Structure formats: C-alpha cells, structure tokens
C-alpha cells in the first residue's frame with residue numbers, strides 16, 4: 136500500500152503533482168488523536184469550495200480560528216489545481232475526478248461530458264493521490280467542499296448525526312442522496328465502501344465568498360470536530 140509523509144502541526148507539504156505538474160498540497164493543524172480531512176477544489180469551476188478551504192486554512196495559520204484539542208485537521212485546499220486554474224470542472228484530461236475513484240460501482244458510461252469518468256477507475260493522478268491520502272491518513276471523517284444550485288449537506292456513510300450537527304449551524308438540509316447516481320465519487324468510495332463518514336458540503340452556487348464563509352464556518356468547524364475518537 137502506498138503511503139505519504141504527512142505534515143507536522145502548522146506545516147504544509149506537497150503530496151503529489153497534478154496532470155499538468157501543479158503541486159497538490161496538504162496542511163496540518165493540531166496534534167489530536169482524531170484525523171479529520173478537509174478537501175476543496177475537486178471541481179475547478181466551484182470556487183465557493185476552494186476559496187472557503189483556503190480562507191479556513193489561513194485563519195488557522197494566523198490564529199483567528201482554533202480547533203478543539205482532540206483534532207488533527209488535514210486540509211487539501213485544491214485537489215484539482217489544473218481545473219481551478221482555468222475554472223473547469225474536470226482535470227486537465229477532461230475527467231470528472233468525483234466520478235473516477237475506484238469504487239465497486241465505477242462505470243465507463245456517462246450521460247454528459249461534464250461527468251466523464253475517465254477510461255478506467257482511478258486512472259487519474261489526482262485520484263491516485265486521493266486514494267493514497269485516505270490510506271495514509273485513515274481519517275475519522277472527510278469533508279469535501281463543492282457548490283451546487285441546491286445547497287445541501289450531502290452525507291455518505293452512517294453519519295446522519297454528523298450532518299444534523301452541521302445543519303444546526305448552517306441551516307442546510309442533510310441529504311443522503313443528491314438526486315442522481317454518482318459512481319466513482321468520494322462519497323461512495325469513502326462513505327459507503329469504507330465506512331468513513333463523508334460529507335459533501337454543497338455551498339450555494341454563486342454565493343459571495345464572504346457570505347459563504349459566514350454561513351458555513353461554524354458548521355465546518357463543528358463537523359470536523361464532531362467525532363471525539
């Protein structure tokens with residue numbers, strides 16, 4: 136099994152390179168026993184997610200935001216830096232990274248080019264990095280930040296209680312089903328197939344960054360610290 140060198144508290148390390156050789160980075164805050172993982176920028180045309188992740192990271196760095204002691208939080212603000220650089224959903228090979236993970240239900244079939252799953256499961260370097268990251272970190276929970284016209288707390292795995300705790304703070308509906316099938320997604324790979332509670336926070340598409348940050352900061356913090364062990 137592949138493994139990664141994980142960063143120490145307060146440090147950021149590269150964990151791999153994208154298709155176009157951009158650095159993919161992982162930061163760590165805290166030294167508690169519970170590893171939580173926050174991911175942004177899987178879809179490069181959803182800046183609501185990666186801008187939130189970057190601001191959250193910055194506030195942890197400058198001390199304006201603090202984590203409970205039981206948590207070690209790992210943040211990968213831009214998993215798809217090539218897509219983020221050109222405001223494109225997919226990676227540089229036109230693959231939807233949230234359809235490319237090696238799940239049991241992965242399929243080469245797709246209905247819309249936006250959801251092109253790649254030619255084989257886990258074919259993309261960004262997907263390999265995701266798999267290695269999860270295997271190395273063994274996170275207690277994962278949260279991935281996206282945006283959608285129907286804002287919601289999409290939860291995968293046995294974690295309605297986690298989604299409900301976040302909902303108290305941000306007012307969004309918890310939903311286990313986003314409304315269409317998502318083979319090869321992180322929720323299926325980690326949440327359903329590996330029993331790692333996984334939240335896909337769908338921030339309202341087009342919401343201004345300041346508004347998104349005020350609405351979700353508390354919910355994200357509560358979610359990342361929800362599990363005590």
Ligand SMILES: [Zn+2]
Nearest residue numbers: 178181281282
């Ligand atoms: Zn998305």
